[in-house]
Amino acid sequence: MTLDELKEEIALNIPADALLILPEAKRLTTLITFWLEDLNCRICCFAVARPNRDIFIKMIEIELALPDDRHIREIMQREAENCGLNISEARFSQLQSYAGRNAAAARKIVKEEKLGLTKDPNHNQYLDISPLIMGMFCCLGIVRFIGLGSGDRSLYMIGGIAMMLGLALKYLGRVSGPRRRVGQ
Amino acid sequence: MSVTHAAISAAAVGLSLGTVDPLVLAVAIGASQIPDIDTSTSSIGQILWPISRWIEKRYPHRSVTHSLIFTVALGLISFGLWWRYQIDVKVAIALPLGHLVACFSDTFTKAGVQLFWPSPLWCVFGLNPKRRLTTGGTGEYWVLVGAVAAIAINFGLINGGGLGQFTAESLGLRSGLLENYQQNANNKEVFALVQGTFLADSSTADGRYFILSQAGNEFILMSQSGIYQTGLAGQISATRINTELGQPSLRQILPLTFAEEEILPKLVLIAQSHPKALILATGAITIDSPEEVSIAPKPGQLETVKLAGNQLVFNHCPLPQIINKISLQFGSGSLELKIISPSPRL
Numbered sequence: 001m002t003l004d005e006l007k008e009e010i011a012l013n014i015p016a017d018a019l020l021i022l023p024e025a026k027r028l029t030t031l032i033t034f035w036l037e038d039l040n041c042r043i044c045c046f047a048v049a050r051p052n053r054d055i056f057i058k059m060i061e062i063e064l065a066l067p068d069d070r071h072i073r074e075i076m077q078r079e080a081e082n083c084g085l086n087i088s089e090a091r092f093s094q095l096q097s098y099a100g101r102n103a104a105a106a107r108k109i110v111k112e113e114k115l116g117l118t119k120d121p122n123h124n125q126y127l128d129i130s131p132l133i134m135g136m137f138c139c140l141g142i143v144r145f146i147g148l149g150s151g152d153r154s155l156y157m158i159g160g161i162a163m164m165l166g167l168a169l170k171y172l173g174r175v176s177g178p179r180r181r182v183g184q
Numbered sequence: 185m186s187v188t189h190a191a192i193s194a195a196a197v198g199l200s201l202g203t204v205d206p207l208v209l210a211v212a213i214g215a216s217q218i219p220d221i222d223t224s225t226s227s228i229g230q231i232l233w234p235i236s237r238w239i240e241k242r243y244p245h246r247s248v249t250h251s252l253i254f255t256v257a258l259g260l261i262s263f264g265l266w267w268r269y270q271i272d273v274k275v276a277i278a279l280p281l282g283h284l285v286a287c288f289s290d291t292f293t294k295a296g297v298q299l300f301w302p303s304p305l306w307c308v309f310g311l312n313p314k315r316r317l318t319t320g321g322t323g324e325y326w327v328l329v330g331a332v333a334a335i336a337i338n339f340g341l342i343n344g345g346g347l348g349q350f351t352a353e354s355l356g357l358r359s360g361l362l363e364n365y366q367q368n369a370n371n372k373e374v375f376a377l378v379q380g381t382f383l384a385d386s387s388t389a390d391g392r393y394f395i396l397s398q399a400g401n402e403f404i405l406m407s408q409s410g411i412y413q414t415g416l417a418g419q420i421s422a423t424r425i426n427t428e429l430g431q432p433s434l435r436q437i438l439p440l441t442f443a444e445e446e447i448l449p450k451l452v453l454i455a456q457s458h459p460k461a462l463i464l465a466t467g468a469i470t471i472d473s474p475e476e477v478s479i480a481p482k483p484g485q486l487e488t489v490k491l492a493g494n495q496l497v498f499n500h501c502p503l504p505q506i507i508n509k510i511s512l513q514f515g516s517g518s519l520e521l522k523i524i525s526p527s528p529r530l
Contacts, residue, residue: 066304069243089240090224096244097295101304121295121313127305129291153360154202154347173310 007035014041026051066101066125075103079110087113100125130173137166186227188324189216191331192289193282198338200281201274202346208278215258215282219290219297222249244298250287251301255280289327293317353426358401364427365395365403373430373528376405378414380422384484389420392428394528396464396500404500408530410485411500419484430528438521442469447510454521455503461525463503469517470495477509 001009014020018041022028025045028036033055036043043059050061067075073096080087087095087110095113099106100123144159146152193216194209201208220226222239229236239249248254259280266276290297294316296308310316317323341350352360365374373394380389393405393412402415403425412419440450447469455463471477474494481487488501489509498506498519 069247072244073242089237090229093223093240093243093245094225097246097306099244100306121306123306125304125306126296126311127300127307128309128311129299129307130309133288133291133309153352157347157351 011035011039014039016040018042019044022046025056030054067103068101069096072096072099072101072103072106075106076110079107080113083110083114085110085114097121099123130169134166134169134173137162137169141166185320185324185328186217186220188328188331189220189286189289191328191335192216193285195331195334195338196285197278197281198335198342201277202342203274204339204342205272205274207272208274211275211278212282212285215279216286218258218283219246219250219254219286222247246290246295247298247301250290250297250299252284252287252299253301255284255287258283292327293319295319358425361403361425361427362398362401365398368429369395370435371432373433375428375430375528376403377426377428378405378420378422379424380414380420382412382484383416383419383421389422394530395427396524397522404486406528406530410482411488411502413486419486431526433528434525436523436525438523439518440465440467440521441518442516444516445514447471447513447515448507451503451507451510454523455507458523458525460527461523462527464500464522464524465498465503465506465519466500466522467517467519468495468497469515469519471510471513471515473513476511476513479509 020036020039020041020043022036022043022045024047026047026049028045033053037055037058043055045056045059047056050056073092076087076092076096076099080092091113095109096106098121099109100121102123102125105123140162141159143155144163147155147157147159190213193212197212198204198209203209217226217228221228221232221236222243223229223245224233224236224240226236229240243249262276262279265271266273287297287299291299291307291309293308294313296306296316298305299307308316317327341347349360349364351357352364361376368374376393376395378389378391378393381387382389389412391407393403393407396404396406396411398404399413399415399418402413402418404418405412405414405420414420414422414425438454440454442450471494474491474496477491477496479489479491481490486499488499489505490497495517496510496515500522503521
């Protein structure tokens with residue numbers, strides 16, 4: 001039986017109350033998603049991110065909560081056991097900060113630990129707070145006006161220096177180095 | 185590294201609160217170590233190991249103890265201590281501020297921190313990890329050097345009268361000099377380091393003068409050669425003046441009135457009772473025999489005594505000079521004596 005024949009057979013015989021569960025749905029090919037579109041049954045797809053195309057646009061999206069810290073720690077401990085690694089709680093605590101709430105990254109970091117590779121953060125749950133810090137420095141410029149009003153030269157200068165520091169950081173922040181490795 | 189955290193927090197707290205109070209800095213340094221209580225590999229974690237082991241079993245490094253919630257909790261503790269035991273406000277601020285600075289400084293590292301814990305976001309300064317610091321790396325040592333330099337600068341600024349005073353002195357701002365004089369003249373000798381010229385002959389007036397008093401925005405100065413006033417209405421045109429504090433010194437003002445009486449005895453008595461003091465008189469006395477007083481004005485110097493009709497007018501006139509001029513005069517009037525004790529070394 002060819003793949004097309006199989007698809008046709010399933011489409012003809014699948015009951016209306018059947019539930020199709022498709023893990024890693026992001027990997028489904030266009031041919032499969034078109035076929036799924038015509039199926040008369042319930043479909044549940046799992047994916048790390050929602051692809052904005054064909055059948056996925058029609059689907060209702062339910063975002064699952066990230067695994068909590070305890071869960072990630074358990075994953076790392078299990079992976080360490082599987083790898084035959086004896087890692088202290090202090091080291092787990094440190095490695096966990098590289099994994100964030102990403103279970104796959106947690107496993108990968110333990111494997112890297114086994115190979116003795118240099119660790120870099122492996123998740124992407126980052127928030128760049130450089131605008132916050134620069135904004136705070138600039139907001140200190142408010143004291144410049146308080147100093148101006150009250151005749152306090154120190155406040156006037158501190159406010160001015162902070163404001164200039166914030167602006168300088170803003171421009172320095174535009175200096176961007178290569179994020180990719182050589183050959184990437 | 186704990187040393188870097190300590191240096192950064194001490195520098196930031198010291199500079200922001202304008203203090204070098206050892207207690208404030210010690211609290212800031214202590215607070216900077218609190219975040220790393222979440223790992224038993226840190227210094228504080230090794231000291232308080234039951235707490236650090238409990239935390240590290242449950243949370244990732246740089247999560248709960250590096251969060252703003254933790255800073256707020258420390259702030260509440262500080263507020264409680266301030267409210268209940270009236271501890272110094274700067275000490276109370278140093279605790280949460282030291283912690284906050286340490287947490288923010290960790291955002292410059294590769295791993296970042298969970299500032300907004302329990303949110304899973306890791307806060308970093310710049311998204312490119314290659315542009316962030318590695319803990320214990322070369323970059324961190326440069327940060328440590330910078331923080332220590334900032335502490336040293338703060339010590340210098342505070343000892344020099346604060347940032348405002350330091351800038352005023354560096355730029356030679358007159359308002360800052362007047363402020364410095366007003367703040368210190370009552371308990372310290374204040375000297376003026378003058379760069380300028382004498383208006384009379386345009387010769388150089390560069391030198392170190394003792395500041396006798398302030399005249400508007402100008403100073404009345406004294407050197408071994410005489411008494412001068414700065415400004416175009418005076419005798420010295422100063423292009424730049426810096427102040428310098430000297431030995432402890434006490435200034436007091438003594439009013440003196442005369443009512444148709446002999447002037448000399450009162451002045452001699454005051455001079456004898458303050459043998460090591462510099463006494464300057466300002467005011468006017470109407471005397472009975474002005475023809476017996478001879479005044480030879482010193483060119484290029486402040487006219488400390490002048491005769492107007494039968495009235496002797498004094499302006500920062502040293503007491504020995506008055507005693508020499510007035511022998512057996514009777515008169516009435518009032519003088520204000522400025523007694524500077526001990527007499528400054530010129």
